[in-house]
Amino acid sequence: xxxxxLLNFVDGEWSHSSATESLTIPNPATAQxxxxxxxxxxxxxxxxxxxxxxxxxxxxxxxAGERIQYLFTFKTLLEEHLDELAQTxxxxxxxxxxxxxxxxxxxxxxxxxxxxxxxLLQGLYSEDIARGIDxxxxxxxxxxxxxxxPFNFPGMIPLWFLPYAIACGNTFILKPSDKxxxxxxxxxxxxEQTGLPKGVANLVNGAKETVDALVDHPEVRAISLxxxxxxxxxxxxxxxxxxxxAQCQGGAKNxxxxxxxxxxxxxxxxxxxxxxxxxxxxxxxxxxxxxxxxAAQPFVEAMADVAIRRNVGYGLDAGVEMGPVIRAESxxxxxxxxxxxxxxxxxxxxxxxxxxxxxxEQGYFVKPTILTEVQPGSQIATTEIFGPVLSVMPAKDIxxxxxxxxxxxxxxxxxxxxxxxxxxxxxxxxxxxxxxGINVGVAAPMAFFPFxxxxxxxxxxxxxxxxxxxxxxxxxxxxxxxxx
Ligand code: NAD
Numbered sequence: 001x002x003x004x005x006l007l008n009f010v011d012g013e014w015s016h017s018s019a020t021e022s023l024t025i026p027n028p029a030t031a032q033x034x035x036x037x038x039x040x041x042x043x044x045x046x047x048x049x050x051x052x053x054x055x056x057x058x059x060x061x062x063x064a065g066e067r068i069q070y071l072f073t074f075k076t077l078l079e080e081h082l083d084e085l086a087q088t089x090x091x092x093x094x095x096x097x098x099x100x101x102x103x104x105x106x107x108x109x110x111x112x113x114x115x116x117x118x119x120l121l122q123g124l125y126s127e128d129i130a131r132g133i134d135x136x137x138x139x140x141x142x143x144x145x146x147x148x149x150p151f152n153f154p155g156m157i158p159l160w161f162l163p164y165a166i167a168c169g170n171t172f173i174l175k176p177s178d179k180x181x182x183x184x185x186x187x188x189x190x191x192e193q194t195g196l197p198k199g200v201a202n203l204v205n206g207a208k209e210t211v212d213a214l215v216d217h218p219e220v221r222a223i224s225l226x227x228x229x230x231x232x233x234x235x236x237x238x239x240x241x242x243x244x245x246a247q248c249q250g251g252a253k254n255x256x257x258x259x260x261x262x263x264x265x266x267x268x269x270x271x272x273x274x275x276x277x278x279x280x281x282x283x284x285x286x287x288x289x290x291x292x293x294x295a296a297q298p299f300v301e302a303m304a305d306v307a308i309r310r311n312v313g314y315g316l317d318a319g320v321e322m323g324p325v326i327r328a329e330s331x332x333x334x335x336x337x338x339x340x341x342x343x344x345x346x347x348x349x350x351x352x353x354x355x356x357x358x359x360x361e362q363g364y365f366v367k368p369t370i371l372t373e374v375q376p377g378s379q380i381a382t383t384e385i386f387g388p389v390l391s392v393m394p395a396k397d398i399x400x401x402x403x404x405x406x407x408x409x410x411x412x413x414x415x416x417x418x419x420x421x422x423x424x425x426x427x428x429x430x431x432x433x434x435x436x437g438i439n440v441g442v443a444a445p446m447a448f449f450p451f452x453x454x455x456x457x458x459x460x461x462x463x464x465x466x467x468x469x470x471x472x473x474x475x476x477x478x479x480x481x482x483x484x
Pocket of ligand 1: 148149150151152153175176177178179206207208211212226227228229231232234235249250251252282283384386412451453457
């Protein structure tokens, strides 16, 4: 496979970065280099911001109904190129082709929702707020906005932001992941084919230095970031200190509660998909299973059976159900965390370390791992592993299980498996978590709902997707009028 030199897309043109530093991008299944990423420095960021600033006045004046025509074309192009996009995701990110195609589908869904912007942008009007006086609220775009995205959904997560930002009349800069930048390159090639006016959407490759330049640039009005909690927290603090609007989605440690009345065989299938799908590298991956009462033994047995049978390999090969993790360092970190868990008293019911995958000996594979007797508060119980590792711990009843859920620093997702409506209602009412699943293992909000992380999983007020995205990407202006 050839090595791609990644380019920036600025002011409607593909251009080489002025970077002196670059990063090599491997295919995580083979460890072979597939691309070289420039770490774009501040002058490259400035060029993109200047292009976006120049494009803004005319784009803002373009009626919303005209702006979305580019998005309709974009959706069609994304659909037509879905196979190529999914293959790119598998090759740079490691997930299976089915997972990659599913990711693109969820991304396209955001383009579809943003095509409804003309009605979503509508304001409010009150006649006669006092005698002969009327009041109106209209929405206007914010200006130049930027999004910084993580490695694990290189197709979907840029589309949590780009369609809404430009449909609302803003001009936009994407800084994709420095680990999985190839998909964004293809997405921008398609965007270019829509005929979108130059400067409306720009792509700048890079890493921390590039992010800092965006977050510090006075012309950038709003920052969206999805990444790990330390980065989300730091970027939120820096962006808001610079007077910018910010929404920063962070990491997770997602618990699932299994009540003894649930159908344990079915739960094991769903829980395995949540814990091991995308090699556990989802911010909505189940990482802790809290078994209540008698659920413990049958759940662990059923999970072990499903985990051992999971077919691990290169995501483009037929029948493969789980790919590698993203980097050799990630594999080493995950295996070290498992060892720490064992040292702290956990038992490995299934141990996925030292995984060997025929024909892919250099790949960064960790097979499904299940740990029991995990102690609440221990490192393995509290750290985001971001690998295919499920820790199991018992609780005597749903109250004890909920207190484990609510004792966590993260609040991205929690799930409950039960046949009891009363238990489900209690869970929905009391869980201090933003995205809940009830008899669902990956509670991923549809594009017309907010992606609602809480606590250390989110820094900001307005979430990504849905109506929150419209609020984030617009300023509200209120006019009080008296005539004659
Ligand atoms: P990361 O924090 O390493 O990187 C995220 C982005 O920030 C990348 O574009 C990266 O280039 C940039 N970045 C990295 N370090 C930086 C720094 N010090 N200063 C400024 N920018 C920096 O995250 P990742 O490893 O790419 O992604 C995995 C993480 O993202 C996990 O923690 C996962 O839970 C989280 N995630 C969260 C959600 C969510 O919706 N809450 C969704 C997907 C992933």
